[in-house]
Amino acid sequence: MTRQFDALFDEWSMTYDHTVKGSDIEYKEVFEGYDDILSEVAKKAKGYIFEFGAGTGNLTEKMIKMGKQVYGIEPSEGMRRIARKKLPGVTIVEGDFLEFPMPKQHPDTIVSTYAFHHLTDDEKTGAIQQFGKMLGEGGRIVFADTIFVSNEAKQDMIKEAESKQFNRLAADLKSEFYTTIPKMNQLFGEAGFDASFTQKNRFVWLAEAMKRRE
Template identity: 50%
Template structure:
């Protein structure tokens, strides 16, 4: 359920905002256009919004600024504490993509950035199946996450990272469950979503899915 990576976020919580600002050269390309990615997710969100993987609250802050009603779900105690300090008006519940408290009955949009890859492909499928049951017709899932056009593209990214001496990035790409566009498309289509993809940087794609009848 992605919780196998919680120790990483325990260690990363205090410096996460520095990383997304591009201060870590190994991850600068991963977080390139970070603000634009969050803005694009917010632009497509409507109605009551549930955010999975709130982290330090950067996406939630933009949603609240837009005037959205937001409920956050985050498994990391350290990340929840930082988000709560930054956004005392935000409701953040303990949970993850598969195991979470009761959500608002009127949820219209589910969002997440830089988190869905913590699930295996089988878990991704189960999560989208559950979300399909939560959302109304034309309800939306808007994710910004690292995915690849193919397994070959993923391997090239790993090889390029190693050539640059970016050992942490290479190990991250090998350790976590980064998948491909065809796999994600099949998952969403199977659970009655129309899905489109928009590349936001060399790693991250905007995934926009709408619940069909």
């Protein structure tokens, strides 16, 4: 997995929790309904859970409070430090969607929020194929992330950000690997999943994928 964002997230770790609460005007719409979105993902996670991109532990904390077993995976040292401080005793290891220490127990659910867009389409393909091998029949993936209905919709959002002089958001949308619903649906289907998508705000969609019978 590309690690070009690690330094950025180490730097962002100290202010990340303020950003997701809407304090940054450029990203306010991206994180609209953040707490409710995390709560919905947490409720949908069943059994033994792998969480990729655990960040500062906000989703992790919700799942732990619900009495769920979580194996957290996070590439940023700064983010891991904050998450471990919030959640002493909870397992949060160094790793990413493609490379991570595999525990003895396989997951029943794989979750992630605001992170899958850091992978190129080729990396997304590899990750979802790997998840398909790890999850048994009825296993599920629950992701919440910025996804677009089409590439045209993505370009429209970039133009809108530029017109508002939201230069950091526009640069973010141009440089990271935000994908489309048709592409995600294709990748899930090829890996043996049936997927559905629900829009949560102007940027974020909830993707749910269930492993089909062999």
